[in-house]
Amino acid sequence: MSALTALTPLAAMTSVPEVAAQVSDVVGSVLLLAGCALSLIAAIGMVRLPDLLTRMHAATKPQVLGLVLVIAGLALRLREPEALGMLVLVVLFQMATAPVAAHMVGRAAFRGDQVDRERLVVDELSEGVRDLGDEPRGAP
Amino acid sequence: MSPSDLVTTACVVMLGLAAVLLVVRITRGPTVLDRTVALDVLVAVVICAIAVDAVERDTSTTLPVLLVLTLVGFVGSVAVARFAKGSDDVDAESGDEAEGGRL
Numbered sequence: 001m002s003a004l005t006a007l008t009p010l011a012a013m014t015s016v017p018e019v020a021a022q023v024s025d026v027v028g029s030v031l032l033l034a035g036c037a038l039s040l041i042a043a044i045g046m047v048r049l050p051d052l053l054t055r056m057h058a059a060t061k062p063q064v065l066g067l068v069l070v071i072a073g074l075a076l077r078l079r080e081p082e083a084l085g086m087l088v089l090v091v092l093f094q095m096a097t098a099p100v101a102a103h104m105v106g107r108a109a110f111r112g113d114q115v116d117r118e119r120l121v122v123d124e125l126s127e128g129v130r131d132l133g134d135e136p137r138g139a140p
Numbered sequence: 141m142s143p144s145d146l147v148t149t150a151c152v153v154m155l156g157l158a159a160v161l162l163v164v165r166i167t168r169g170p171t172v173l174d175r176t177v178a179l180d181v182l183v184a185v186v187i188c189a190i191a192v193d194a195v196e197r198d199t200s201t202t203l204p205v206l207l208v209l210t211l212v213g214f215v216g217s218v219a220v221a222r223f224a225k226g227s228d229d230v231d232a233e234s235g236d237e238a239e240g241g242r243l
Contacts, residue, residue, distance in 0.1 A: 029147040032192060036154040039185050043158035046165045046181060052174055055165075059177050062158075062184045071206075074191045083200040090187075090206045097214035101180060104221040109173050112224065 021079070028076030035069030038062055051116050052109050056102055063098045067091065151192045158185050176220045183213035 038061050045058030071087050109115055110125060117123060141149075162185065165178040187209050194202050 025144070028195075029144070032151055032195065033147060035188060036151040036158075036192070039158045039181075039188055040154040040161075042181060043161035043165075043185070046178055047161045052171065052177065055174060056177055059181045062181055062188065067184055067187060070188045070191045074195055077195045078198070078200055080200050083203055086200075086203045086207060090203075090210055093207065093210040093214075094184075094187075097210065098180075101214050101217040101221070102177075104218050105173050105176055108221040108224045109171075112173075114171055114173060 024076045024079060028073040031069045031073030031076065033073075035062075035066045035073060038066035038069065042066065051119060052114060053106065053119075056106060060098070060102070064095060067094050148192060148196045152189070155185055155189045155192065159189075172220060172224055176217045176224075180213055180217045183209055183216075 042058045042061040045061075046055050049055050049058055068091055071091055075084055075087050117126070159182060162178050162182045166175050166182070169175055187206050190202050190205055190209075194200065
């Protein structure tokens with residue numbers, strides 16, 4: 001897997017596995033680039049968006065989709081079957097933990113009155129829950 | 141410069157720029173929860189960077205680090221959200237602190 005040899009003339013390709021390796025390299029590189037671009041876009045969003053909830057919206061991109069793209073690119077470039085299990089585990093753990101963390105952060109922000117209610121389009125939580133102060137804010 | 145090096149360089153530049161922007165957000169806040177979310181994203185960017193490093197060096201020895209980072213980043217942000225008290229926005233706290241009795 002020395003270099004991306006996509007520029008090599010077709011005549012130089014000899015075997016089917018070699019072609020498959022090159023295709024895998026190219027696809028993996030595209031996935032890596034897409035994942036890194038998502039990270040950059042999300043970071044720009046983190047700086048430019050106005051409040052916590054919109055920043056959490058931007059934060060989701062590299063945490064789930066960006067990571068999945070980069071890990072898929074890594075798997076395609078490494079092509080090691082024994083590494084695949086660990087990569088799948090990384091994606092599974094991230095998909096299981098990121099929503100929980102986001103939920104707890106959003107809940108703490110809402111209960112701490114750090115959410116700018118003027119910006120909310122729909123606010124069903126305030127209508128439905130009158131006794132926000134009764135339970136501890138940090139409770140899950 | 142081979143196409144592979146070009147891809148790696150582009151990835152590193154994008155991830156580095158993303159990390160710098162996230163540090164800007166961590167520095168400016170304004171609340172501790174903003175910083176927590178930004179730190180969470182920074183952990184995701186570091187995971188991506190380690191993955192790019194594994195691609196560049198063509199090795200799978202750093203993959204356990206990815207696994208650990210996904211779990212450690214989660215524990216950090218949950219702990220901060222659990223113990224964040226009230227509004228800690230320094231600019232906004234003057235004035236309406238008295239009526240925020242339920243915080």
